Amino acid sequence: MKQLKILVVDDMEAHRRRLCRIIRDVPRFTLIGTAQNATEAVSYAKKKQPDIILMDIEMEDASAGIRASAEINQIAPNAKIIILTIHIDNQSIFSAYQTNISDYVVKSAAKEEVIEAIDQAAQNTSSIRPYIANKLKEEFARVKHFEENFTHIFNVIATLTPSEIEILKSLCQGRNRKQIAAERSVELETIKKQISSILKKFHKRNTREVLQFIDEHDVMTMIAKISYD
Structure with missing residues (x-):
């Protein structure tokens, strides 16, 4: 099975560490880097062309992750972006999906749900989650x-x-x-x-x-x- 190159983007160290642990525990996943803000995320995506990006929304400002997702969609269109955030308000959800993301997952999701979201995004089989529906x-x-x-x-x-x-x-x-x-x-x-x-x-x-x-x-x-x- 192809190794999935994954980039983690979050301004909170605790969240980055958790996601990094999840990725390292799965043999078919390869962590290629972490970013703490939108600028770093766009730069990493351009240089390393990840398969999957786990993207927070609120970093240097309330919609930084959404802006980064829109830019990455232009410079690295093959990258599948999964939003991982605490925000489930209508504006955040609809704005995120307008950038052509693959999935939208809450940060409190279990390890198994995060892994499943990554696999589904890689296979273009991401489904709309009940709370999004x-x-x-x-x-x-x-x-x-x-x-x-x-x-x-x-x-x-x-x-x-x-x-x-x-x-x-x-x-x-x-x-x-x-x-x-x-x-x-x-x-x-x-x-x-x-x-x-x-x-x-x-x-x-x-x-x-x-x-x-x-x-x-x-x-x-x-x-x-x-x-x-």
């Missing part, structure tokens, strides 16, 4: 919900007249019906009818619900962008 499901659901909301909001905005948009702006600024009628020099009944039309288009019962919806979905920003475009 759950994060992806949550993100897909969030994106779907956002798209549905966006379509609904866009359709509502498309039906608003210029006059209704100006009334919405005034309502958002805290003005009441009488104040809006006065500033627009129209009858109060005209403003009431226009607000009634706005409520129907938003499918809301009163202006409070409309304003809450506008605030939660940043509707006025969307209106401004559409108007300027």
